[in-house]
Amino acid sequence: MYGWMGKVIRINLNDNKVSTEKLDENLAKEYIGGRGFGSKTLFDEVPVDVDPLGPENKLIFAVGPLTRTKVPTSGRFSVSTKSPLTNTIFDSNAGGFWGPVFKSAGYDMLIIEGRAEKPVQITINENIISINDGSKLWGKGIKETDQLLKESLGKGYQNMMIGPAGENLVKISIISVNAHRAFGRGGVGAVMGSKNVKSISVKGSKQPEIFDQEKFDFMIYETDKWIKANPLTSKAFPAFGTSVLVNLINEAGALPTRNFQQTYFEDADKISGETIANKILVKNDACYNCPLRCSRKTKTNKMEGFGPEYETIGLMGSNLGISDIEAIAEMHYISNDLGIDTISLGGTISCLMEMSEKGLIDYKIDFGDIDKTKELIYQISKREGIGDELAEGSKRFSEKYGAVQYSMQVKGLELPSYDPRGMKGRGLGYATSNRGACHLRGYMIGPEILGVPKMLDRFNPVGKSGFLINQQDFFVVVDSLAVCKFVTFAVGEEFFARLFSTVTGVEKSQQDFLDIGEKVWTMEKLYNLKAGFSKNEDQLPKRFLEEPGTGPAAGQVFEQDIMLSEYYRSRGWDENGIPTNDKLKELGLEGIDYHA
Amino acid sequence: MHEQFKQVGRDLFLQNAVSSHGGNISVRVGDRIHITRRGSMIHNLTENDIIETGLNEDDSGIALASTELKVHRGIYKSTTATAIVHAHPVNAIALSLDQDVIVPLDSEASYVLHKIPVLSAEHTIGSEEVMNIVSDALKNYKIVMLRGHGSFAIGNMLEEAYQWTSELEVAAQIINIVRSAGINVQEYRKDSDKYEQW
Numbered sequence: 026m027y028g029w030m031g032k033v034i035r036i037n038l039n040d041n042k043v044s045t046e047k048l049d050e051n052l053a054k055e056y057i058g059g060r061g062f063g064s065k066t067l068f069d070e071v072p073v074d075v076d077p078l079g080p081e082n083k084l085i086f087a088v089g090p091l092t093r094t095k096v097p098t099s100g101r102f103s104v105s106t107k108s109p110l111t112n113t114i115f116d117s118n119a120g121g122f123w124g125p126v127f128k129s130a131g132y133d134m135l136i137i138e139g140r141a142e143k144p145v146q147i148t149i150n151e152n153i154i155s156i157n158d159g160s161k162l163w164g165k166g167i168k169e170t171d172q173l174l175k176e177s178l179g180k181g182y183q184n185m186m187i188g189p190a191g192e193n194l195v196k197i198s199i200i201s202v203n204a205h206r207a208f209g210r211g212g213v214g215a216v217m218g219s220k221n222v223k224s225i226s227v228k229g230s231k232q233p234e235i236f237d238q239e240k241f242d243f244m245i246y247e248t249d250k251w252i253k254a255n256p257l258t259s260k261a262f263p264a265f266g267t268s269v270l271v272n273l274i275n276e277a278g279a280l281p282t283r284n285f286q287q288t289y290f291e292d293a294d295k296i297s298g299e300t301i302a303n304k305i306l307v308k309n310d311a312c313y314n315c316p317l318r319c320s321r322k323t324k325t326n327k328m329e330g331f332g333p334e335y336e337t338i339g340l341m342g343s344n345l346g347i348s349d350i351e352a353i354a355e356m357h358y359i360s361n362d363l364g365i366d367t368i369s370l371g372g373t374i375s376c377l378m379e380m381s382e383k384g385l386i387d388y389k390i391d392f393g394d395i396d397k398t399k400e401l402i403y404q405i406s407k408r409e410g411i412g413d414e415l416a417e418g419s420k421r422f423s424e425k426y427g428a429v430q431y432s433m434q435v436k437g438l439e440l441p442s443y444d445p446r447g448m449k450g451r452g453l454g455y456a457t458s459n460r461g462a463c464h465l466r467g468y469m470i471g472p473e474i475l476g477v478p479k480m481l482d483r484f485n486p487v488g489k490s491g492f493l494i495n496q497q498d499f500f501v502v503v504d505s506l507a508v509c510k511f512v513t514f515a516v517g518e519e520f521f522a523r524l525f526s527t528v529t530g531v532e533k534s535q536q537d538f539l540d541i542g543e544k545v546w547t548m549e550k551l552y553n554l555k556a557g558f559s560k561n562e563d564q565l566p567k568r569f570l571e572e573p574g575t576g577p578a579a580g581q582v583f584e585q586d587i588m589l590s591e592y593y594r595s596r597g598w599d600e601n602g603i604p605t606n607d608k609l610k611e612l613g614l615e616g617i618d619y620h621a
Numbered sequence: 622m623h624e625q626f627k628q629v630g631r632d633l634f635l636q637n638a639v640s641s642h643g644g645n646i647s648v649r650v651g652d653r654i655h656i657t658r659r660g661s662m663i664h665n666l667t668e669n670d671i672i673e674t675g676l677n678e679d680d681s682g683i684a685l686a687s688t689e690l691k692v693h694r695g696i697y698k699s700t701t702a703t704a705i706v707h708a709h710p711v712n713a714i715a716l717s718l719d720q721d722v723i724v725p726l727d728s729e730a731s732y733v734l735h736k737i738p739v740l741s742a743e744h745t746i747g748s749e750e751v752m753n754i755v756s757d758a759l760k761n762y763k764i765v766m767l768r769g770h771g772s773f774a775i776g777n778m779l780e781e782a783y784q785w786t787s788e789l790e791v792a793a794q795i796i797n798i799v800r801s802a803g804i805n806v807q808e809y810r811k812d813s814d815k816y817e818q819w
């Protein structure tokens with residue numbers, strides 16, 4: 026096979042059985058790799074009613090045909106599982122170096138099943154795959170785990186691991202990649218923890234074969250040209266990373282402030298990308314083969330680490346009423362080391378803060394309280410005291426107190442750092458995303474803030490569904506190839522279809538790609554329908570529908586009904602958000618029982 | 622929506638990409654199409670010149686919709702585009718008469734379009750034949766030319782489809798100037814010989 030390595034590893038931890046399988050060629054051609062492989066495998070092998078933290082759930086890691094090639098940003102890979110936070114089908118995407126090296130070990134996919142009796146660490150060195158005792162690493166933070174693995178395994182290994190939060194089944198825990206990139210969302214760290222897997226390390230030296238090297242080199246040249254020509258990919262991201270967005274989003278009236286009670290933060294300047302560059306930036310850094318270099322190495326007076334990214338700045342900064350960039354960076358380092366998703370963490374703590382402010386809970390914490398917030402991060406990771414309740418995420422936590430209206434989530438996943446009242450298309454993306462409120466299921470920041478590909482009126486609720494749908498479907502392909510979404514600021518589906526064809530020898534048009542994206546998206550939707558999700562879960566919290574935004578979004582609310590019905594119509598679904606029989610037939614998904 | 626149609630229609634005319642009553646533009650929302658009225662003055666579209674009709678099903682709107690409705694429907698059914706601009710750009714039409722593919726010489730269109738396939742049909746207006754060949758080609762290109770007739774461009778929004786049309790016409794004008802002036806082109810682009818394979 027060209028592009029793919031042609032091999033899958035399956036590890037069953039119930040009996041320590043390791044096997045390798047040939048990659049199904051039809052799966053490769055129809056689902057590409059990464060998220061496509063993960064969603065299809067999960068759909069076929071994990072029934073909707075399994076306990077996400079039980080041995081029947083699976084963790085599926087997959088790379089794509091462009092991974093470990095010269096395609097810029099081709100170091101991404103994905104994990105798919107049933108999420109303990111949302112109970113939906115779920116995939117998360119990470120950068121770093123693990124994915125490309127896994128491919129160099131000779132594989133496209135790793136499926137982990139069952140549960141080990143005791144903590145284990147897994148190592149994959151091409152044909153040698155071993156499951157070793159991981160007790161010595163259990164309980165350690167992510168940085169220390171990475172260090173210990175480097176010392177014990179020797180050179181050339183790339184590590185992926187969970188921190189104490191994942192071990193303690195915190196439902197907002199991450200899987201860390203190379204200790205500073207992450208599968209961040211959905212509590213995937215808890216799934217790894219539930220399987221008693223502390224770490225997975227890989228080593229290898231193989232390379233994928235390219236079908237048409239000469240044409241591929243031409244395509245790479247053309248892609249590089251666009252990356253260099255585009256000011257976002259060549260200047261803004263390298264200079265400021267994702268935090269370049271802080272001021273832009275605030276000026277749009279979409280920066281979450283004090284649990285989304287306001288949409289404009291008066292101190293945005295103090296937490297902006299410019300401030301990071303002036304105060305704490307050490308240098309920028311990158312994932313495998315990435316010229317964008319959006320990652321930041323930073324240092325405060327007391328600590329050092331990577332980040333914070335834009336999302337952390339919004340959720341742990343303005344959304345908690347905190348404007349001290351050093352404190353935000355330190356909370357980010359701590360959360361990373363303990364293995365907690367800072368988006369859900371910020372959304373959960375801000376929910377607690379508002380409940381406390383309103384006297385709905387017997388726990389006192391004010392917006393802006395840095396010390397208590399830091400204390401809570403440790404408590405959540407250990408499930409100690411109130412941390413045990415917060416470890417369930419904001420939805421379950423607030424429901425316990427009859428205060429779910431203060432949890433800013435969709436399908437249980439906390440909102441990222443864009444308020445839908447300042448960006449209506451973004452809100453529609455949250456409502457309709459198969460994994461809950463996610464900013465990467467169609468990146469409406471492009472047309473609503475950055476003018477990519479063209480500027481749309483961000484307050485307009487109509488006529489955006491078609492664009493959003495095409496982006497949602499295209500991003501399935503981006504996650505399957507697998508490349509970084511940020512590179513799509515410079516090049517679109519026509520480039521990726523041509524790159525794919527030259528790498529694999531399998532001819533696909535740009536429209537074929539969008540069709541594959543639609544099929545996978547719809548399959549994910551069917552999984553959720555069968556799991557009991559309905560239109561009732563395609564809903565934003567009432568706050569966004571009833572309480573107007575502030576600052577530049579003053580007077581704006583999210584017009585959910587109009588937007589949702591236009592979206593369903595554009596998808597070819599009925600008014601309840603269920604794909605019609607005609608649509609399922611068109612996608613080759615007819616005959617699937619999706620009734621709950 | 623009217624504002625956008627009006628702007629794009631006017632600008633196409635100003636660029637010599639349509640005659641006073643030529644060309645047509647549309648957007649798709651779900652299973653509905655909003656398309657310019659047959660015989661409307663493209664450079665001066667009013668609200669009444671934008672006709673709504675079904676993507677699949679006929680209704681009274683078809684009595685008023687553009688002659689090219691069939692082609693627009695075909696494109697929407699075979700691609701996930703949400704906007705179409707069909708224009709009659711004079712320089713591109715001239716080039717299409719003796720080329721199977723238009724390869725731009727200027728840097729802007731080289732970056733954005735690489736190449737524009739030229740398709741041929743016997744019945745060039747509103748025919749099934751045009752619907753089929755144009756729809757098929759647009760699965761892999763954002764703009765194509767129909768020999769002797771005009772361009773069809775797609776996008777996720779009207780402005781995109783308009784941009785491809787405008788880029789094509791400027792590129793074609795440059796090629797025509799270079800040809801008629803007999804300019805000897807000094808190649809400045811690496812791998813430009815590969816553009817035809819795009």
Ligand code: SF4
Nearest residue numbers: 120312315317319509
């Ligand atoms: S743009 Fe950033 S996240 Fe994406 S691959 Fe590059 S360094 Fe990694």
